[in-house]
Amino acid sequence: MTLENKLGINNSAELAREEEKISKLKAMKLYENSIVEDHEVGKFSGLSKIHAFLFDEIYDFAGKVRIVNLAKGNFRFAPVMYLEAALKHIDDMPQSTYDEIIEKYVEMNIAHPFREGNGRSTRIWLDMILKKELKLVVDWNKVEKEDYLLAMERSPIKDVEIKILLKNALTDQIDNREVYMKGIDASYYYEGYNTYKSEDL
Secondary structure, eight states, rough: OOOOTTTOOOOOHHHHHHHHHHHHHHHHHHHHSOOOGGGGGHHHHHHHHHHHHTTTTTOOTTSOOSSSSEETTTOOOOOOOOHHHHHHHHSSSOSHHHHHHHHHHHHHHHHSSSSOHHHHHHHHHHHHHHHHHHHEEEEEGSSEEEEEEEEHHTTTOHHHHHHHHTTTESOOOOOOOHHHHHHHTTTTHHHHHOOOOOEEE
């Protein structure tokens, strides 16, 4: 089933290709233009702006909290009825240390606030927090896809693995465009396009 989109595409593979192309171009513009205010870094409002910027040409729901329940494999993301409370909780979480930042990232992944495009927008959001608080970002070139997927899958129960994995990939090249864009390039492998199960409300 292909997600309803502004491009009028009804083939999942074609939509995936167009979505990747457009979101990469928008991600580059996002890199060059500051759309997230400093006080929004680490907040859902900042993440919402990132998501809206990346996907507004593709989806009507860009930047908007999802209204369907989502699951991936056997894992269910935060139910819609608890999503608002979950996002407020994440907003209030501290982010002054590396561990606190990754814990916040894990919680946002569990919340999974958008219908599609969570991985790309949340990795940019994570790097913005790391950059602001620690003057570091993740060099996604150093993160193996399978290791990341497994660590994120297990992170709701035990986040030690993802903390170690990302810590080993930290870099102080916070203004390096290639390092930034790698988080976008990897997105399709990380997100697994159209693999969600959803229940429309």
